[in-house]
Amino acid sequence: MSDAPKIAIRGLKKSFGAKSVLKGIDLDVRQGSSLVVIGGSGTGKSVLLKCVLGIIQPDAGEILIDGDNLLKLSAFDRRRRAREIGMLFQGSALFDSLSVWENVAFRLIHGEGKSRREAREKAIECLAKVGLAADVGALQPAELSGGMQKRVALARAIAADPNILFFDEPTTGLDPITADVINRLII
Numbered sequence: 143m144s145d146a147p148k149i150a151i152r153g154l155k156k157s158f159g160a161k162s163v164l165k166g167i168d169l170d171v172r173q174g175s176s177l178v179v180i181g182g183s184g185t186g187k188s189v190l191l192k193c194v195l196g197i198i199q200p201d202a203g204e205i206l207i208d209g210d211n212l213l214k215l216s217a218f219d220r221r222r223r224a225r226e227i228g229m230l231f232q233g234s235a236l237f238d239s240l241s242v243w244e245n246v247a248f249r250l251i252h253g254e255g256k257s258r259r260e261a262r263e264k265a266i267e268c269l270a271k272v273g274l275a276a277d278v279g280a281l282q283p284a285e286l287s288g289g290m291q292k293r294v295a296l297a298r299a300i301a302a303d304p305n306i307l308f309f310d311e312p313t314t315g316l317d318p319i320t321a322d323v324i325n326r327l328i329i
């Protein structure tokens with residue numbers, strides 16, 4: 143296996159109007175390692191992740207995964223590469239019109255073309271991994287507590303067996319005991 147970092151970011155810049163948010167970020171993440179980005183509210187942590195995911199287009203810089211610069215790929219190839227990444231969004235960002243299992247299975251059904259039956263089985267398996275019983279799958283997100291929503295978001299992030307996992311504030315706003323449960327699940 144090559145020695146190149148799994149993720150390398152070079153000189154990444156992003157402004158919104160006159161507001162410069164990312165001012166030339168450089169970082170490397172090695173295969174099999176974890177990196178934590180800490181900073182005050184509004185300093186650009188979520189924007190950084192969204193740039194890597196391709197949700198936000200940076201103004202300058204490079205984002206390399208396995209040495210391929212995502213910003214030079216076609217939109218099609220970039221989407222394909224983004225499938226390597228699982229994301230737990232800040233605030234969970236569950237689809238409130240879909241049941242819990244449909245949230246977890248969303249990418250399997252809509253991105254990977256799996257049948258609903260197969261996707262549901264995988265979703266229930268992922269819910270079990272985060273300590274949620276199969277019958278929770280039939281509930282709507284609004285019927286869950288905040289900690290349960292985070293667990294569903296975690297199940298959704300891992301459902302497609304991604305090589306890379308991003309967690310955007312996975313425990314913010316949770317009580318310390320629930321936060322500890324989520325932290326252990328992440329590990």
Ligand SMILES: Nc1ncnc2c1ncn2[C@@H]1O[C@H](COP(=O)(O)OP(=O)(O)OP(=O)(O)O)[C@@H](O)[C@H]1O
Pocket residue numbers: 158163181182183184185186187188189190232311
């Ligand atoms: N789509 C957008 N359009 C305009 N401005 C944006 C957009 N997304 C983020 N910003 C701005 O970029 C800055 C960084 O936002 P970001 O969400 O990355 O902060 P953060 O570090 O994740 O903060 P928090 O800890 O509160 O989640 C903020 O000033 C925000 O207003």
Ligand SMILES: [Mg+2]
Pocket residue numbers: 187188189232310311
């Ligand atoms: Mg944020």
